[in-house]
Amino acid sequence: MPDTQELRINGKTVRVEADRDRTLLGVLRDDLGLTGSKYGCGEGRCGACTVMIDGAPARSCITKLGAVASREVTTIEGLERDGKLHPLQQAFLDAGAMQCAYCTSGMIVAGAALLRQNPSPSRQDIVEYMDGNICRCGTYHRIIAAIQSAARAVKEASR
Amino acid sequence: MNLPTESPDLAEPTPEIEFERYELREEPAYHFALDRRDFLKGLGGGLLVLYLLDRESPDAEAQESGRRRRGGFNRAPVPQDVGAWLHIGEDGKISVFTGKAEVGQNIRTSLTQAVAEELRVPMSAVTMVMADTRLTPFDMGTFGSRTTPDMSRRLHRAAAAARETLIDIAAETWKADRKDLAAKDGAVVQTTTGDRLAYGKLTGGRKLTRTVTDDTPVTPAERWTISGHDAAKVDGRSFVTGAHPYSCDIRRPGMWYGKVLRPPTYHASLVSVDSSAAQAMPDVKVVRDGDFVGVVAPSEQLAARALAAIRAEWKPGPAISDRDLFRDLKNPGGQRPPARGGRGGFGGPNGNAGSIADGLAAADVHSEGTYTIAYIAHAPLEPRAAVAEWANGELTVWTGTQRPFGVRGELMDAFKVPEARVRVIVPDTGSGYGGKHTGEAAVEAARLAREASRPVKLVWTREEEFTWAYFRPAGVIEIRAGVKKDGSITAWEFHNHNSGGSGVQCPYRAANQAVAFHPSQSPLRQGSYRALASTANHFARESHIDDLARAIGMDPLEFRLKNLKDERMRDVLTAAARAFGWGRKPESDHGIGIAVGTEKGGFVATCAEVAVDRSSGRVHVVRAVSAFDCGAVVNPDHLKNQVEGALVMGLGGALYEAIAFDNGKIQNPKFSKYRVPRFRDVPEIEVVLIDRKDVAPAGAGETPIVAIAPAVGNAIRNATGVRLRSMPMVPRGLKV
Ligand code: FES
Ligand code: FES
Numbered sequence: 097m098p099d100t101q102e103l104r105i106n107g108k109t110v111r112v113e114a115d116r117d118r119t120l121l122g123v124l125r126d127d128l129g130l131t132g133s134k135y136g137c138g139e140g141r142c143g144a145c146t147v148m149i150d151g152a153p154a155r156s157c158i159t160k161l162g163a164v165a166s167r168e169v170t171t172i173e174g175l176e177r178d179g180k181l182h183p184l185q186q187a188f189l190d191a192g193a194m195q196c197a198y199c200t201s202g203m204i205v206a207g208a209a210l211l212r213q214n215p216s217p218s219r220q221d222i223v224e225y226m227d228g229n230i231c232r233c234g235t236y237h238r239i240i241a242a243i244q245s246a247a248r249a250v251k252e253a254s255r
Numbered sequence: 256m257n258l259p260t261e262s263p264d265l266a267e268p269t270p271e272i273e274f275e276r277y278e279l280r281e282e283p284a285y286h287f288a289l290d291r292r293d294f295l296k297g298l299g300g301g302l303l304v305l306y307l308l309d310r311e312s313p314d315a316e317a318q319e320s321g322r323r324r325r326g327g328f329n330r331a332p333v334p335q336d337v338g339a340w341l342h343i344g345e346d347g348k349i350s351v352f353t354g355k356a357e358v359g360q361n362i363r364t365s366l367t368q369a370v371a372e373e374l375r376v377p378m379s380a381v382t383m384v385m386a387d388t389r390l391t392p393f394d395m396g397t398f399g400s401r402t403t404p405d406m407s408r409r410l411h412r413a414a415a416a417a418r419e420t421l422i423d424i425a426a427e428t429w430k431a432d433r434k435d436l437a438a439k440d441g442a443v444v445q446t447t448t449g450d451r452l453a454y455g456k457l458t459g460g461r462k463l464t465r466t467v468t469d470d471t472p473v474t475p476a477e478r479w480t481i482s483g484h485d486a487a488k489v490d491g492r493s494f495v496t497g498a499h500p501y502s503c504d505i506r507r508p509g510m511w512y513g514k515v516l517r518p519p520t521y522h523a524s525l526v527s528v529d530s531s532a533a534q535a536m537p538d539v540k541v542v543r544d545g546d547f548v549g550v551v552a553p554s555e556q557l558a559a560r561a562l563a564a565i566r567a568e569w570k571p572g573p574a575i576s577d578r579d580l581f582r583d584l585k586n587p588g589g590q591r592p593p594a595r596g597g598r599g600g601f602g603g604p605n606g607n608a609g610s611i612a613d614g615l616a617a618a619d620v621h622s623e624g625t626y627t628i629a630y631i632a633h634a635p636l637e638p639r640a641a642v643a644e645w646a647n648g649e650l651t652v653w654t655g656t657q658r659p660f661g662v663r664g665e666l667m668d669a670f671k672v673p674e675a676r677v678r679v680i681v682p683d684t685g686s687g688y689g690g691k692h693t694g695e696a697a698v699e700a701a702r703l704a705r706e707a708s709r710p711v712k713l714v715w716t717r718e719e720e721f722t723w724a725y726f727r728p729a730g731v732i733e734i735r736a737g738v739k740k741d742g743s744i745t746a747w748e749f750h751n752h753n754s755g756g757s758g759v760q761c762p763y764r765a766a767n768q769a770v771a772f773h774p775s776q777s778p779l780r781q782g783s784y785r786a787l788a789s790t791a792n793h794f795a796r797e798s799h800i801d802d803l804a805r806a807i808g809m810d811p812l813e814f815r816l817k818n819l820k821d822e823r824m825r826d827v828l829t830a831a832a833r834a835f836g837w838g839r840k841p842e843s844d845h846g847i848g849i850a851v852g853t854e855k856g857g858f859v860a861t862c863a864e865v866a867v868d869r870s871s872g873r874v875h876v877v878r879a880v881s882a883f884d885c886g887a888v889v890n891p892d893h894l895k896n897q898v899e900g901a902l903v904m905g906l907g908g909a910l911y912e913a914i915a916f917d918n919g920k921i922q923n924p925k926f927s928k929y930r931v932p933r934f935r936d937v938p939e940i941e942v943v944l945i946d947r948k949d950v951a952p953a954g955a956g957e958t959p960i961v962a963i964a965p966a967v968g969n970a971i972r973n974a975t976g977v978r979l980r981s982m983p984m985v986p987r988g989l990k991v
Contacts, residue, residue, distance in 0.1 A: 115556065118554075118556050122554075122556060125504075126555060129506065131497070131500065131503075131506075132496070132497015132498065133497070134501075134503070134636070134637070134685075135638075136636050136637075136638075136717065136926075137717045137925065137927075138716060138717060139717070139925055139926065139927055141925070141926040142636065142717075142926050144636060171497070172496065172497035173496065173497050175496075176496055181492070181495065181496070185495040185496065186495075188495050189487060189488075189491045192487070192488065192892050194488065194491075194494060194495075195360065195361065195686065195896060195900055196359025196635075196636070196637070196683075196684065196685050196686035197359070197488075197495075197499065197685075198359075198635075198636040198637045198685030198686060199636050200494050200495060200497075204495060223934045223935050223937075224935075226934045227933050227934045227935050228933075230636060230926065230931060230933060231636070232634060232635055232688075232904070232931065233359050233636075233900045233904070234899065234901070234902065234903025234904045234932065235896065235899070235900055235903075236903060236932075236933075236934050236937040237899065237939075237940055238896065239934075240934070
């Protein structure tokens with residue numbers, strides 16, 4: 097039976113009426129209209145559904161709604177601030193790091209989580225951290241380049 | 256490697272190589288176009304340019320009329336002859352309409368470049384309306400690497416004609432000499448006075464129609480300022496913010512969610528269904544129609560629950576298994592009746608010449624090999640998805656497909672509705688790679704929506720996509736060849752069973768040749784895939800050529816250059832070898848390999864370096880260099896992106912990907928069981944583009960995938976002495 101739950105999504109408190117055992121991905125997409133997070137596998141193996149929970153990357157397709165109560169969820173829609181793209185979003189555009197772009201939301205959220213944790217990741221750090229995210233179009237090395245250039249941009253901006 | 260020269264298996268008469276069977280391209284059953292004519296009326300004032308297809312042009316293959324038309328003003332067009340159209344409104348708004356679909360190959364961007372180039376406007380001034388069967392002209396589909404050679408050329412011509420027409424009108428308006436006028440930034444400018452008239456104003460409230468054909472002159476490639484240069488992906492921002500709506504993101508008022516009951520095994524048939532438990536759930540609707548059983552519910556979760564509550568009894572089909580696959584593909588009559596195949600694609604003479612027996616007799620060394628190719632899945636990251644809505648007897652479906660008009664045909668057939676009452680809209684799609692030519696999800700969603708009397712969304716699960724979409728054909732390839740010590744090839748015999756005819760031709764000089772494609776019966780549903788059978792045929796040929804070179808102690812690059820006829824193939828080969836640093840001795844447990852190929856008017860050579868970890872058996876491709884020539888380059892950065900992506904995707908089929916099936920059931924329908932290339936697999940990649948301004952551009956989405964597998968196989972051979980003759984080569988690692 098649906099419960100009413102308070103969630104923190106992208107810095108706002110929202111109320112949803114939904115079963116606690118529904119997936120976070122389903123609720124984000126179908127109930128809250130936040131369709132930037134994608135379904136790609138439903139088993140935590142492709143990363144298309146990646147969101148941040150309290151700043152750490154999580155697969156929303158295997159995260160139950162009940163598990164995110166009172167925690168801070170950030171989706172791809174929450175990365176842009178006051179009309180300004182997150183440096184990694186901008187870096188993806190600059191590096192042309194996409195083809196069909198279906199993987200892009202999950203890649204950017206995972207990459208942004210990495211940069212929070214490790215502001216200057218090496219290529220090997222990126223490969224290890226991002227290995228759970230699939231890009232079937234094969235744009236991986238452009239994504240690596242985008243993460244590296246976003247890391248540089250952030251460092252320069254904070255100087 | 257001296258092997259017997261007579262083989263009864265190979266001696267049987269072989270049919271002519273037929274057209275590629277797997278490029279699905281059936282035409283729709285009907286071809287009314289009245290609704291499109293209505294649409295044209297609906298466009299406001301301004302200039303409309305219709306690109307008419309010429310019977311003699313290759314574009315006309317799917318078209319019906321044989322009459323040749325010339326360009327001119329206000330001629331009544333016959334709608335089904337129109338290949339594209341372009342409209343410049345009184346407000347100056349430029350809209351272009353094409354039936355092609357954006358599935359990640361960035362054609363929305365490259366086609367926008369074509370129009371912006373000819374109209375001398377910034378790309379942002381152009382709106383590209385794509386793949387909407389109500390708004391855009393009929394198009395066979397987005398496949399076969401035809402968008403750039405066909406559609407890009409059409410749009411260059413349509414836009415060039417529009418520009419020249421506007422200059423004509425301006426000359427008349429100003430009573431000026433045409434040569435003093437130029438098109439610039441959305442206006443015609445008088446170079447002597449600096450006066451300007453915006454495109455929108457020039458038409459002055461009139462509705463002008465102009466038709467153009469293939470003979471309209473366009474800006475030559477060496478004068479391009481927008482085409483031929485890098486341009487950012489159109490709508491890029493909406494992709495990095497997650498705002499772009501894919502089919503699976505479409506929401507309609509009152510929309511519910513659907514699920515479809517699937518058979519437990521391939522070719523099983525439904526005996527009985529008990530859906531009472533599902534029907535008893537509040538708000539759940541169960542649909543049964545022949546073998547089709549589906550449910551509709553207000554949430555996806557409830558739909559899934561209802562589906563799970565259905566009890567069904569199935570009669571199993573034949574217990575097909577991958578164990579018998581290659582034996583059966585060689586012996587038609589194997590595991591089940593013929594699968595459906597398409598027509599089309601590959602043509603040309605099969606180059607049979609001389610006598611294989613004579614050629615082998617003249618050879619110093621013979622070499623014989625059998626290569627096997629597994630079924631693989633496209634596994635586009637966006638699985639099949641559709642939203643269907645019926646209103647007033649009209650059906651609208653949003654779905655990701657490479658063939659919007661083909662899917663419309665499927666819907667018309669399934670629901671017996673006329674063309675004018677079905678509309679298929681294809682939002683830019685989460686890729687296809689040849690795997691989205693069909694409309695299963697569209698038909699299923701429409702069936703459910705009709706029953707539920709409300710819009711229904713159906714998104715296939717990953718398991719469904721892996722199981723019920725179609726696969727790249729499996730195949731067996733047999734080669735016999737003979738070579739002289741001086742490096743000349745005396746015999747080349749090549750048989751492809753089932754996987755397809757694309758790329759079977761031998762590009763090397765060989766005095767005696769026999770090349771054949773043998774259709775077979777596929778136990779699994781098979782269809783198009785990026786570059787079709789070319790990948791399999793290149794893998795076998797380029798592996799075998801390498802062995803011939805080794806057998807006579809000649810460098811594989813030198814051997815290829817000695818025997819290759821085609822200048823463009825030789826050029827890509829040399830370019831790749833140079834960029835790679837061919838000839839350098841690799842460190843221990845590393846190996847280098849090279850391969851070359853051609854497909855769909857493009858030429859590619861790839862060099863690869865692999866590292867083999869003898870203890871773990873892991874094979875890692877550390878470096879790959881591809882040189883690619885597809886004529887004049889339209890957008891260098893996007894082209895590189897395509898070549899890089901093809902290399903990475905090709906690694907999957909080369910090294911690990913294979914569909915496993917047993918007892919009629921797909922055994923690995925998940926990303927946790929089906930290994931696709933990931934970050935850790937990505938080599939250092941370098942792409943060398945050969946830009947031939949004098950050659951009309953060919954498509955680029957497919958060809959660059961054909962050379963990576965043999966290059967890697969040859970590198971493994973170089974590192975370990977082991978020749979791997981199966982794709983995938985190392986699904987469980989390499990034991991040496
Ligand atoms: S959809 Fe969640 S990881 Fe694939
Ligand atoms: S860009 Fe298509 S899946 Fe990554």
